[in-house]
Amino acid sequence: MMVLLSLISGTTIMAQFNTVGRLDNHQVYKTKNPQEINSSLVDSLILNDSLKNEFIKELKARYMSVSYPLSKIKINSPYGYRKDPFSGKLKFHNGLDLHARNAKVYAMLAGKVIKIGQDRRAGKYVTLMHGNFTVSYCHLSRILAYEGQMVKAGDTIGITGNTGRSTGEHLHITCKHNGDYIDPMLIFKHIETVQKDCIATLSQL
Structure with missing residues (x-):
């Protein structure tokens, strides 16, 4: 988990949050009587x-x-061993299935589209690279990205569908780190942590 967060987040993010301490004095100035604020304090206030x-x-x-x-997250089937919907036998599920109905699919992180295509298993799919991580979005009805495209988090890359080996419309997401499958929930937890931390910090300013 720490490897994932360090690779995705980067050190510049930590530097951003270190600026919180520089804002502390701003609160002090706001509590002072206006007549007590001299020019140097005003300059500091403007800077802050x-x-x-x-x-x-x-x-x-x-x-x-x-x-x-x-835009709405509902997990139909998690990562790991499960009963295969086709054979009924216990089988490893290499990704995460999300409930979806003709929904826009968004890139979870900034990255590069390294592959698009269609096969009998994944159906129409888009694969993005984020450093040592790759994320594939499968069973799409439409692909709205092209190979080599640089995307930002939140960019639309496709529309959900029921193509490939699928029992019904949903979004199947697979994640790999250095070529090995990992649970996509690691990235979901990262997204949750980043957004909650940002909201909590903004609410304290």
Whole structure:
């Protein structure tokens, strides 16, 4: 988990949150009587307001740096062993199935479209690369991305469907780290943590 967060988040994010301490003095100035504020304090106040505004922009940018793949999230089938819907036998499920009906599919992180296509198993799919991670969005009815395209979190890359080996319309997401399958919920938890932290920090300013 820590490897995932460090690779996706990067060190610059930590630097953004370190600016919180620089805003503490701003609260002190606001409690002083106006007659007691001299020119140097006014200069500091203006500087701190500028830092605060920049910090808010950074928080908003961080919030927008992640996105859930659908506007509504309902898990139909988690990652791991399950009863195969076709054979009825216990089989490893290499991804996460989300309930969807003709819904827009969003890139969860900024990255590059490294492959689009269609096969008998995944149906129409889009695969994105994020550093050492790849994420595939499968069983689409339409592909709205092209190979080599650079996307931001929240960009629409397709429309959900029922193509390939599927018993009904849904979005199947698979994630790999250095070529090995991992639970997509790790990225979902990362998205949740980033957005909650940003909202909590903004509410305290």
